[in-house]
Amino acid sequence: MSDVYRRVPETTFGRVKQLVSEFANDHVRLVLLGPALVSLLVIFIYPVAYLVWSSMQRTLAFGVGAEFAPTANYAAMVEDPTFWSAVEKTLTYSFGSFAVSMLAGLVIALALNNVVRKRLRDTYTTLILLSWAVPLSIVGVTWRWMFNGQLGVVNKILRDVGLLSQNFSWLANPDTAMAVVIMADAWSRIPFATIIILAGLQSIPQEMYDAARVDGATTLQTFRHVTLPYLRPSFFVAGLITWMFAFRAFAIPFSTTGGGPASATEVLAIYIHRFGIELFDFGFASAVSMFLVGVTLIVAGIYVNVILEQISEIEA
Amino acid sequence: MASKDLGIEQYRRRQRFWNVVESPYVVHLVLFLSVFFIVGPLAWELLTSFKTNQAVYNLTYLPREPTLESYYIALFDRGFWRAVVNSIIIASASTVAVMILGTPAGYVFSRYRFPFDNLVFTFVLFTRLFPPIGLVVPYYRIMRFFGILNTRTGIVIAYVYLWLPLVIYIMRNFFITIPQELDEAARVDGCTKIQAFRHVVFPVVLPGFAAGTILTFLYSWREFLFAFTVSTDLSSMTIPVATYLFVGDTSIQWASMAAAAVVATIPSALVVFFFQRYIVVGLTGGLKR
Numbered sequence: 001m002s003d004v005y006r007r008v009p010e011t012t013f014g015r016v017k018q019l020v021s022e023f024a025n026d027h028v029r030l031v032l033l034g035p036a037l038v039s040l041l042v043i044f045i046y047p048v049a050y051l052v053w054s055s056m057q058r059t060l061a062f063g064v065g066a067e068f069a070p071t072a073n074y075a076a077m078v079e080d081p082t083f084w085s086a087v088e089k090t091l092t093y094s095f096g097s098f099a100v101s102m103l104a105g106l107v108i109a110l111a112l113n114n115v116v117r118k119r120l121r122d123t124y125t126t127l128i129l130l131s132w133a134v135p136l137s138i139v140g141v142t143w144r145w146m147f148n149g150q151l152g153v154v155n156k157i158l159r160d161v162g163l164l165s166q167n168f169s170w171l172a173n174p175d176t177a178m179a180v181v182i183m184a185d186a187w188s189r190i191p192f193a194t195i196i197i198l199a200g201l202q203s204i205p206q207e208m209y210d211a212a213r214v215d216g217a218t219t220l221q222t223f224r225h226v227t228l229p230y231l232r233p234s235f236f237v238a239g240l241i242t243w244m245f246a247f248r249a250f251a252i253p254f255s256t257t258g259g260g261p262a263s264a265t266e267v268l269a270i271y272i273h274r275f276g277i278e279l280f281d282f283g284f285a286s287a288v289s290m291f292l293v294g295v296t297l298i299v300a301g302i303y304v305n306v307i308l309e310q311i312s313e314i315e316a
Numbered sequence: 317m318a319s320k321d322l323g324i325e326q327y328r329r330r331q332r333f334w335n336v337v338e339s340p341y342v343v344h345l346v347l348f349l350s351v352f353f354i355v356g357p358l359a360w361e362l363l364t365s366f367k368t369n370q371a372v373y374n375l376t377y378l379p380r381e382p383t384l385e386s387y388y389i390a391l392f393d394r395g396f397w398r399a400v401v402n403s404i405i406i407a408s409a410s411t412v413a414v415m416i417l418g419t420p421a422g423y424v425f426s427r428y429r430f431p432f433d434n435l436v437f438t439f440v441l442f443t444r445l446f447p448p449i450g451l452v453v454p455y456y457r458i459m460r461f462f463g464i465l466n467t468r469t470g471i472v473i474a475y476v477y478l479w480l481p482l483v484i485y486i487m488r489n490f491f492i493t494i495p496q497e498l499d500e501a502a503r504v505d506g507c508t509k510i511q512a513f514r515h516v517v518f519p520v521v522l523p524g525f526a527a528g529t530i531l532t533f534l535y536s537w538r539e540f541l542f543a544f545t546v547s548t549d550l551s552s553m554t555i556p557v558a559t560y561l562f563v564g565d566t567s568i569q570w571a572s573m574a575a576a577a578v579v580a581t582i583p584s585a586l587v588v589f590f591f592q593r594y595i596v597v598g599l600t601g602g603l604k605r
Contacts, residue, residue, distance in 0.1 A: 024508070025509050028424075028509040028510060028513075029430050031420075031510070032420035033425075035417050035421075036418060036420070036480060037421070039476060039480065040439075040440070040443060040477070040480060040481070043477040044443050044446075047451045047458060050454040050458060051450060054453070115343060115344075122592065122593075124347050125592060125596065126588060127355060128350060129596075130585055130588055132588075133534055133538065133585060133588045134538065134581050135555065136538055136540045137540040137557070137560040138580050138581055141573060141577060142360075142577060143357065144563070146360060156375055187354070190350075191354075195600060196599065199596075218327065218334055219334030219338060220334060247447075251541055254540075255560050255563065258563070269447075272452070273449070273545070277452070282457065285453045290450070293450045296446070297445075297446070300441075300442060304438060304441050304442065304445070
């Protein structure tokens with residue numbers, strides 16, 4: 001591959017330099033991609049292997065030792081009612097957050113798409129993006145503070161308006177605690193849903209709307225027959241990602257309620273953290289992790305297929 | 317489409333309703349309410365942070381005597397400033413590492429074919445979608461084994477795992493938009509393949525590179541799970557962890573916690589204000605383009 005006409009360097013350093021650059025040129029894939037793949041192998045595949053291995057080890061008391069028992073943890077997990085209750089809470093949590101953030105995202109995106117002046121639209125977008133950028137544990141402590149029983153601003157507003165006669169302990173009641181956690185989660189996910197849906201809306205050709213108008217369609221009909229079909233791919237992607245990331249959420253529920261009251265908001269991620277990090281039952285925590293990974297990978301498989309399809313559309 | 321089966325009167329009546337829904341007043345009302353919902357909690361933290369830890373019990377909306385005392389308590393009495401330093405170091409270091417590793421990798425995926433290339437790319441996507449919570453326990457134990465629990469290095473390593481696949485993916489999508497003829501022209505002009513990448517193609521995707529950098533920095537800045545698991549030590553913990561640790565106190569110092577939250581949020585907010593467009597580009601980077 002090396003260039004015939006290239007001047008042969010005189011110094012040793014120059015020769016080494018040329019050799020290196022020739023090597024890089026001949027193995028460009030290896031040189032550019034190698035470091036990233038090797039890093040991923042070390043910092044991803046190794047821990048994953050460790051996870052699989054440790055899910056098949058029964059942890060002895062206080063995490064000081066382990067014995068090989070390939071199915072013991074899984075059996076314990078399936079038989080444990082607290083595990084299934086964590087699964088149920090995770091489903092409530094993830095679907096709740098999914099519903100709220102997708103609905104709000106759709107409404108906000110439609111509204112943003114109707115703002116004619118670009119400057120104004122950008123300003124709104126910036127303000128709405130704010131909650132996305134807030135560190136996740138700050139989201140949690142902020143909502144914890146707002147819904148605090150004695151000092152929370154929500155109780156104060158409700159009392160000043162006259163909707164409440166006395167303070168209500170939002171985070172001490174299992175149902176309202178779950179609702180607050182879901183709202184906090186959706187609060188930080190709405191911007192992402194909005195941005196993706198808005199991008200989908202903006203990809204719809206204006207001619208489609210003009211044609212619908214000429215045909216005498218009402219706004220609702222235009223929405224149903226023009227907007228929705230075009231929106232489906234981006235809505236699907238936004239929804240899948242929103243749900244998938246809500247399903248594994250840790251920081252927001254953990255910092256809002258810590259899983260309480262009495263494990264009413266203890267989603268799988270908190271459950272894993274409690275057993276693995278606080279109680280040192282690594283084997284059991286790894287088995288539960290494997291369950292969470294399995295569910296995610298099935299959903300991720302759907303997502304990756306969609307993504308690869310879209311990419312081949314673009315490359316065609 | 318539909319006016320055939322709708323009488324013209326009925327159509328007008330229905331459309332009048334939708335004209336109201338679509339009118340600027342309703343659109344802006346919806347947006348005002350949304351912005352209030354998004355900004356309200358942040359504004360409340362900001363107002364709280366100007367009160368003292370005692371004044372919080374007075375239950376006023378506005379701080380009666382605005383003061384920076386809570387900031388002082390959070391930053392200096394509790395040593396929170398060290399978490400600020402840690403966060404800046406960790407977010408910068410992991411952003412640099414991820415961009416250096418991920419940009420060339422994205423370029424290769426956009427240009428070259430090699431054995432199992434689709435499989436390798438799918439692997440990268442799966443790495444991105446893999447739930448990090450599943451790796452928390454292995455990471456904790458591996459890091460304990462190597463003695464890097466409670467160090468910044470440990471957190472940076474975890475962040476490279478978290479964001480590298482994302483950056484590879486985003487950068488690949490940006491590189492794909494650049495026609496391959498550009499590389500070929502550079503090669504004809506005597507560039508090596510590496511030079512063609514570094515001096516010709518890379519400058520063209522600089523906006524995309526900026527988007528990737530900003531996104532990685534923000535993600536590192538706001539991450540909690542790994543930072544919390546790997547480090548709860550003042551010498552290496554990040555701002556989100558330090559703010560969360562207020563919760564563990566027997567009586568929570570709400571105003572100081574709010575001050576800490578404001579300190580943690582300001583850099584993110586500034587990045588959003590100045591780089592909103594890049595963030596939007598980065599977030600939608602994987603979709604239609």
